[in-house]
Amino acid sequence: MARPSLAQAIFEPRGIALIGASDEKGRNNSRPQQYLKKHGYKGKIYPINPKRKSVYRVKAYPSVTDVPGPVDHAFIMTGPNVVPAVMRDCAKAKVKVATIFTADFAEAGADGVKLQAEVVAEAKKGGVRVIGPNCMGVYNMDPPAMISPNTVLQLPKIFKGNIGVISQSGSLTGTFLSRGQHRGMGFSKMVSIGNECDLSVAEVGEMLIDDPKTECILLFLETIRHEPAFTAMVRRAFKVGKPVIVYKLGRSEAAAEFTASHTGAIAGTDSAVEAYFHHHGVVRVDQFETLLEMPNLLLGRSPRPGHRVSVITTTGGGGGMAVDRLGVAGLTAAPLPDKAVARIEAEGGLISNGPLLDLTYKGATKENTDRVLNEVMNSKANDAAVMVIGSSAQFNPEVSVRSLIKFAGQDKPLGGFLVPEAAESGRLLTEAGVPCFRTPENCADAMRAFLRWHKPKPTPRSPAIDLKPARAAIGNEGHRSLDERQCRTVFGKLGIKQVAAAFAKTVDSATKAGDAVGFPCVAKVVSKDILHKTEAGGVLLGIKNARELASGLKAMESRIGRELPDAKIEGYLIQSMVKGLAEVLVGYRLDDLVGPTVVLSAGGVMSELYGDAAVRLAPVNRKTAFEMIEEVTGLAPIRGYRGMPKGDLDAIADTLVAISQLAFVKRPKLTEAEINPLIVKEEGKGAVAADGLIVLQ
Known part of the structure; x- marks a missing residue:
């Protein structure tokens, strides 16, 4: 045999x-x-x-x-x-x-x-x-x-x-079964993968892709192992139409180990993993309950990114909760166009239009519900819809969900939020393939996850620029980091514009450098042993003249000698003072789990505090760079918010693309590179790097 x-x-x-x-x-x-x-x-x-x-x-x-x-x-x-x-x-x-x-x-x-x-x-x-x-x-x-x-x-x-499950938690396989069956859900295969000493999530995932009885794959992950194989698996799953949906632990873990730069603190592993899932067409959810409802939202549908969700309700309070949580999730509650409302009313229908499409007590009939759902599902004014059902879901299950089931088989996603505890209504919806949400948080999480879903993005195989000069500038440095003078050389070879500067070996020669650059100026210590110059007292701003420069550098030299006696000072960098509309941070980091990433945030020494950053897998193209610029809330002023002068967004995008090319530098391996700040001038006037950091493995 x-x-x-x-x-x-x-x-x-x-x-x-x-x-x-x-x-x-x-x-x-x-x-x-x-x-x-x-x-x-x-x-x-x-x-x-x-x-x-x-x-x-x-x-x-x-x-x-x-x-x-x-x-x-x-x-x-x-x-x-x-x-x-x-x-x-x-x-x-x-x-x-x-x-x-x-x-x-x-x-x-x-x-x-x-x-x-x-x-x-x-x-x-x-x-x-x-x-x-x-x-x-x-x-x-x-x-x-x-x-x-x-x-x-x-x-x-x-x-x-028809749902396959792979879990890095053993006991949670039982949770999948118990919670799934309670709502009428069935599974095809389930594997508790454990320590993955041999067979991995990726290899078992390939088996589920090949399994004709599995149409969707759920993953409960604590980490990502065997990343190249995992990447190949999730991309193949998307290609054959079997969505991969992930709940991954780690959103709240402090990135303490990534303290070598501000970039590490922002783009800690979870941010990088989020970017990784987004890049490869994987749907990530925040709540375990959402994981169980996503298959019915995704199966039979293609990605349709958006942010507008129409909320139809028979209960004001329940609908209000849904609208509230959608807003927290970054989604917009979408009203119907006036013409659609007019058509409903012309047929004798009732609706209170606005962010909440309230059927009202009189309008909670099958005929009126069907009219409203028909308009919502055929409208171009929304990207998805949610039907919020009140007490009738508990006591009249078949009547309360029949309209929802009737309209749910379309490409536009439609889900139901059951406000009361209504097991039978939930079972009917699940059996009909309609996502059924038990909480407004669960509802918003699912809609956000669906509307952020993208098809896998292409990964560039060759650099967009000639990297030989940058590689030569990096050299085979045996030290953990480059000093700022070396960083300037590398960034210059990448085509990144920088603030005018002069190097001085000693305090005495710094005054000549100051005269060359011009006053007022900035003075910074140059040392491979000092990654964060501001914290070490190694930065002087607004120096008005040569005498002020000399005295300031002597005090700096003395302070660093006391507080960092082992730090070797290579010299001093004297830079011109440059003003702009804004300061941003542009960074590169080699993530332990998913590889090269690029990060953008509002810049300066406060960049770590706010966590307002956009992270993507590196390298990126200009289209992705502009997506990142749009994503950072703190950059709204230079995007022209409320008539404010626009910054040179093209220059930011060019800098992001340039620094992301470091992903192609394999030896020596760079773990981090950072420009903070990149000073952004008015539209058409460019942006210049004022400070840099490069850390080697």
Whole structure:
């Protein structure tokens, strides 16, 4: 008999060995055998326990090597220290895949890392693929194979569906099932991936893409491992029409480790991950509940970016909550055009038009609801719609949701927000493929996620400029950072315009540099050991004359000598004072998870405080650069807000494109580069870099 494919061994194994099986009630290792039988697994079950002759009246074997029939899938529940030996036995028995439930591996410290490496080595040597360790197993709904001790499998029945799940949290696989089934949702396959010592989210995701029973993929992530393979998987999923929807932890984590520059503080890992998902066509949600409703919002639809949502309601308070939360999410509640309202009224309909489309008490009839929904769904004045349903959803479910179901199959997204607890209405909507929101926050999160969804963006394969001069300027510097004089050279080679400056080796020679640049001027210390000059007292502003320059530099030299005695001062940079309309920060950072990123924010020393930044994967083109400029709220004044003079946005875009080309510099590897501030002048007059930072790996 031919050996099964890896996917078949994982999801449809002919035989399963439960290694460490027991029939002691209440123990984790007693449950998988019960659940496999309970939910209709048709293959062979082989309990493995050298101390038992049988487990639940099924013959037990001392080792997987003693099993008479083929074992495609082993589920390991032994103590951690014996897992390497168990893996050797699996290799001898020609087991295709082993899922390790056992914990205390890489997640438990240095000893666990070493033990996990032993397991991986044995598995590779023997040709066994591994899921886990520290995972809750695999669930296949059709044909049934529930290879897990998760107590959610005490449910009398597991619903079949078209949604695949991969979770880096084991226990949350149970949450997916319990919350999903409560609303009438079914799944196709579910994998708790654990530590990903071998099989990854990306590789299992590829299997779900190939699975005809899976139409949508949900991911619960704590991190992104194997990024190139993950990227290929999510882009392929979009291409074949299987949306990938992600809930990823980490939005609130302080980016303390990224303190080498202001850019690191702003573009910390979560901001970079957000940019990564956006770039590759992945939908990210803020709430777990939203994760469960997004499939019905996305399936059968293509991205249609926008921000206008029409809210139809039978309850003023419920509708008001929806409008409020949509606004918080950055969306606009869209009224109907006057002509649409006139058509409704001409047919005897009723509606109170505005940000909230209130049907009113008299207008809450099927005929009037249908009229309004027809106008909303055919209007070009909105990008999506939400129907808010009040108490009738609880007590008259079929009547309250029938209009919503009737109009929901269109390309324009339409969802329902049930204000009361209305399980039956929710079930009817779910079965009809209509997203059903339980809270206004959940509703707004889903609409925001859908309307931000884009098709994957192309990733440039070659630089937009000649990088040889910049590479030569960077050199093979052995120091952790370049000094500002070197940074100016690199930025100049990238084509970035800079403030006029002169370098002085000593305090005594600085006055000549001041005369060359002109007063008033700025003086800054030049040192590879001082990344943030302002905090170190290494910046003097508004120097009026040579005498003031000399005395100021002597005081600076003395202060740095006291407070940073190990810092080597290379000299001083004397710059002309330049005024502009605004200061912005333009930065580049090599993110540990997703690679090169570029960041834009309002500049200056306060740039970290506000978190008002746009982040994208690098490199970027001019179109993306202008999107970033539009995204930063703090740049509204120089975008011409309320008649204010416009800044040179073209110059900002050019600088973003230029600094993002550092993504193509592979050696030496740059971890960060920053211009803060970039002084932006009036439209048509350019922008100049006034301060720079480059950090090497």
